[in-house]
Amino acid sequence: MAFALAVLGARSWVVATVRERAIRPGPEPPTTVRTTVLRMESIAAGLSYHAAVKELRRAELSFRVSGTVESLLDVMGPDGKPHPIHEGDVIPDGASPVRLDPSDYRRERDTAAARLAASEARQAQAAAEADLARLDFGRVDRLARREASTAAELDSARTRDAAARASLKAAEREVDSARIAVAQAEADVSYCELAVPFKSATVAARYVDVGERVTVGQRALLVHDLSAVTIAFGVPDTLVGRVRLGETIDVSTDAAPAERFRGVVYKVAAAADPRTRTYEVEVRVDEPGGLRPGMIATVHLRRETQAALVPLSAVVPRPEGEGCDVFLVVEEGGRLVARRRPIVLADVVDDRVVVRLGEPGGLRLGDRVVVVGVQKLSDGRDVRLED
Numbered sequence: 001m002a003f004a005l006a007v008l009g010a011r012s013w014v015v016a017t018v019r020e021r022a023i024r025p026g027p028e029p030p031t032t033v034r035t036t037v038l039r040m041e042s043i044a045a046g047l048s049y050h051a052a053v054k055e056l057r058r059a060e061l062s063f064r065v066s067g068t069v070e071s072l073l074d075v076m077g078p079d080g081k082p083h084p085i086h087e088g089d090v091i092p093d094g095a096s097p098v099r100l101d102p103s104d105y106r107r108e109r110d111t112a113a114a115r116l117a118a119s120e121a122r123q124a125q126a127a128a129e130a131d132l133a134r135l136d137f138g139r140v141d142r143l144a145r146r147e148a149s150t151a152a153e154l155d156s157a158r159t160r161d162a163a164a165r166a167s168l169k170a171a172e173r174e175v176d177s178a179r180i181a182v183a184q185a186e187a188d189v190s191y192c193e194l195a196v197p198f199k200s201a202t203v204a205a206r207y208v209d210v211g212e213r214v215t216v217g218q219r220a221l222l223v224h225d226l227s228a229v230t231i232a233f234g235v236p237d238t239l240v241g242r243v244r245l246g247e248t249i250d251v252s253t254d255a256a257p258a259e260r261f262r263g264v265v266y267k268v269a270a271a272a273d274p275r276t277r278t279y280e281v282e283v284r285v286d287e288p289g290g291l292r293p294g295m296i297a298t299v300h301l302r303r304e305t306q307a308a309l310v311p312l313s314a315v316v317p318r319p320e321g322e323g324c325d326v327f328l329v330v331e332e333g334g335r336l337v338a339r340r341r342p343i344v345l346a347d348v349v350d351d352r353v354v355v356r357l358g359e360p361g362g363l364r365l366g367d368r369v370v371v372v373g374v375q376k377l378s379d380g381r382d383v384r385l386e387d
Helices: 002-023 103-145 151-190
Strands: 031-037 040-062 067-072 074-076 082-084 098-100 201-206 219-235 248-253 261-268 279-285 296-311 324-332 335-343 345-349 352-355 368-372 383-385
Touching: 031 324, 040 201, 103 151, 219 296, 248 279, 296 345, 296 368, 335 383
Parallel strands: 031 383
Antiparallel strands: 031 368, 040 219, 040 296, 067 098, 074 082, 201 219, 219 279, 248 261, 248 296, 261 279, 296 352, 324 335, 324 368, 345 352
């Protein structure tokens, strides 16, 4: 009987001990996690703007004199034969694309030259008479001082001298006027050849033909400078501060989808357009290739900034209140421990978030942020880093 009671008592002690151990669990093993070091990274985002391609410069050419079109410049065509210049042709440097008949203006120039010669002859004669009158007046003046001539003779000599000098001045003014007339006549002859204001000029439109009578100011040609092209578009005030003069920008077009063009920011408006409230930005492409005026081009702006990023997998909701946290791995007393830290989200980039640095109790550069295993963590839990 005593033996049975002893066995029963031992069994009760074993059961109680097992239950006590079950109620008092031992320390949990460290949770395996994976971390990343928080550092500044570059974020590149693309913005696209569509705008029409424009020529670098354009000029509508007209004659400064009236006349009859005598000839058009001949250029070599793709068939190897010359033809009068027309739309799409490039005007050679220094060449005149349209000429007027200069016969009338040459006659006017010859007439003006003859008048100038006659005026110069009269000026020479007036100069000689002025010299004679001056000498005569000087001789009479000396005689009058010695009382060898009368006052009437002195007055007459003085009058002749003044008249001769006045005639000389009139002859000089006549010569000056004749020279201006000759210069104008020479200019009118040169105006019979249409001048192009820039070296590389492409004909965009031709409005005259041989034998046609044109008047002063009547348009004859429209030419474009296609040595470069420009693309102008408007950007909002939130972006205009990030566009810099001289910045390189990629340009593409549906007309040549496989080709990329290099553009440079050439102009940024100082004030916003009062209607659209945007700032005009002009991009210049110095090697346009297949880009032509009127095409729709796409300008690719790149925004590159520095920010601290953490993966979305590292972000956990805050237990109490609104907001989000992350877990950091810190070393405490020789152990690796997970510590919860609040974060302030600034932006989302793909599968990562931009966090603000410097917040009270927040993140700092160099922190080791848990990116895998956050679901099993709690503040102060021991962790082990995954290899």
